Amino acid sequence: MSRTRGTNGRNRGVPPRPPGGTRDVARDAGGDGDATVADASTAPPPEALSVSEVTARVKEQVESRFADVWVAGEVSNLVRAASGHVYLSLKDDAALLRAVVWRGMLPLLAIEPADGMEVVCHGRIEVYPPRGTYQLTIDRLHALGTGALEARFRRLHATLEREGLFAPGRKRPIPTFPARIAVITSPTGAAIADFLRTLFSRWRAAEVIVVPSRVQGAGAAEELAAALAGVARLTPPVDVVALVRGGGSLEDLWAFNEEVLVRAIAAAPIPIVSGVGHEIDVTLADLAADLRALTPTDAAVRIVPDGAQVAATVALLGRRLRSGLSRGVDLARERMLQAARSRAFADPDRIVRDRRGVVEQQSMRLHRLGRATVERARERLAAAAARLEAGSPIKLLARGWSVTWLERDVPSRRDGGADDDAIGAAAAGTAPLASIAGVAPGALLVTQLADGRVRSRVERIVPNASRP
Numbered sequence: 001m002s003r004t005r006g007t008n009g010r011n012r013g014v015p016p017r018p019p020g021g022t023r024d025v026a027r028d029a030g031g032d033g034d035a036t037v038a039d040a041s042t043a044p045p046p047e048a049l050s051v052s053e054v055t056a057r058v059k060e061q062v063e064s065r066f067a068d069v070w071v072a073g074e075v076s077n078l079v080r081a082a083s084g085h086v087y088l089s090l091k092d093d094a095a096l097l098r099a100v101v102w103r104g105m106l107p108l109l110a111i112e113p114a115d116g117m118e119v120v121c122h123g124r125i126e127v128y129p130p131r132g133t134y135q136l137t138i139d140r141l142h143a144l145g146t147g148a149l150e151a152r153f154r155r156l157h158a159t160l161e162r163e164g165l166f167a168p169g170r171k172r173p174i175p176t177f178p179a180r181i182a183v184i185t186s187p188t189g190a191a192i193a194d195f196l197r198t199l200f201s202r203w204r205a206a207e208v209i210v211v212p213s214r215v216q217g218a219g220a221a222e223e224l225a226a227a228l229a230g231v232a233r234l235t236p237p238v239d240v241v242a243l244v245r246g247g248g249s250l251e252d253l254w255a256f257n258e259e260v261l262v263r264a265i266a267a268a269p270i271p272i273v274s275g276v277g278h279e280i281d282v283t284l285a286d287l288a289a290d291l292r293a294l295t296p297t298d299a300a301v302r303i304v305p306d307g308a309q310v311a312a313t314v315a316l317l318g319r320r321l322r323s324g325l326s327r328g329v330d331l332a333r334e335r336m337l338q339a340a341r342s343r344a345f346a347d348p349d350r351i352v353r354d355r356r357g358v359v360e361q362q363s364m365r366l367h368r369l370g371r372a373t374v375e376r377a378r379e380r381l382a383a384a385a386a387r388l389e390a391g392s393p394i395k396l397l398a399r400g401w402s403v404t405w406l407e408r409d410v411p412s413r414r415d416g417g418a419d420d421d422a423i424g425a426a427a428a429g430t431a432p433l434a435s436i437a438g439v440a441p442g443a444l445l446v447t448q449l450a451d452g453r454v455r456s457r458v459e460r461i462v463p464n465a466s467r468p
Helices: 051-065 147-162 190-202 220-232 259-267 284-288 296-303 307-341 348-390 393-398 420-428
Strands: 069-080 086-091 096-101 118-128 133-143 180-185 207-212 240-245 272-276 403-407 444-448 453-457
Touching (some): 051 118, 147 284, 190 207, 190 240, 190 296, 220 240, 220 259, 240 296, 272 284
Antiparallel strands (some): 069 118, 118 133, 403 444, 444 453
């Protein structure tokens, strides 16, 4: 009994044909695919392969032929496991290929995959015997064109803009003379060299703290956001943060368009200057930062002043200060000389004499005014007293006038007479008589004269003849 072998051993393990037994009947490519017809009496060969053997041979053939392969497709069913590995599927219109990115390879990818993204991946096909499945193990991944990335950029930009993360009103001013500067970037790239060279050539008075971080690839945005959070906790605090990276494609700069980094920039308590890429490159991190620089070099220029210009300004101000002080001293000296030549310094006693004369004149005038005022007041007081005296009731009584009251309820003394004080009190409590109305014969009257009172009784009442 013999084995049938084919090219590359693909037919190894195929059972031999028994003599005069099984015959294969197959039509050419244009036929209807009749199945192989075998004798019913044919028994299974004793050398049949096990499942493990078949799977091992399939694994050997597949992995040897697809050890270096590029695959293009759309990402779907992406899952990030707790272990850090990323599982996904690549699909097109007719097929689906499972794929995996191991945790250690994820930081090396040019961009982090996401569902719906069109990508081209490099890796190798591996067979997983326990499940009898195969998958693409990815070690490189790139976006297929920029259309998908630009669409994601526009969607995220619209979302964050509605939230106000790019509003000019939330931008903070950059300190004019920062003492401590933190720069977040790759420690091995050209961007940090350009930044530091430009910064120290302009201003050497600031302390610079380099915070290393990846600036490209999957997970770079999260690392940059963590670096920003770490800078915010530095003691003593920094005055400004520079977020810089050299130029590259949209895919290379994509970490600076990730939502996690943009929100970290907007929430940072320290002013941030972004210098990402070249002048034509605009990222969402640029829009969220407090100040956007065109390049890392431009970021250094915008953060610190030009030391030579500051020194020149200080020198100019020093000259102006000295000139102003000199003019002030000259002017004060001239005024002092003029004062020394003035009359006040030539004859100081004369000023005292002049002032004493003025004081004496004013004193005399004040005394005259005081006497005149008192005299006028005395005259007004005498006139008022005379008017009061002329209108006094006592004066009227002295000239023969009298006042009469009607006496009512005046208590009598024991001897039958009325008490004078009681009469006076009763009379004082009534109104003086102005008419005979209300007076009847027999009524008691009290009359006040200049030197006393007269008590009388009405005998009769005689009206004036002229009255009706």
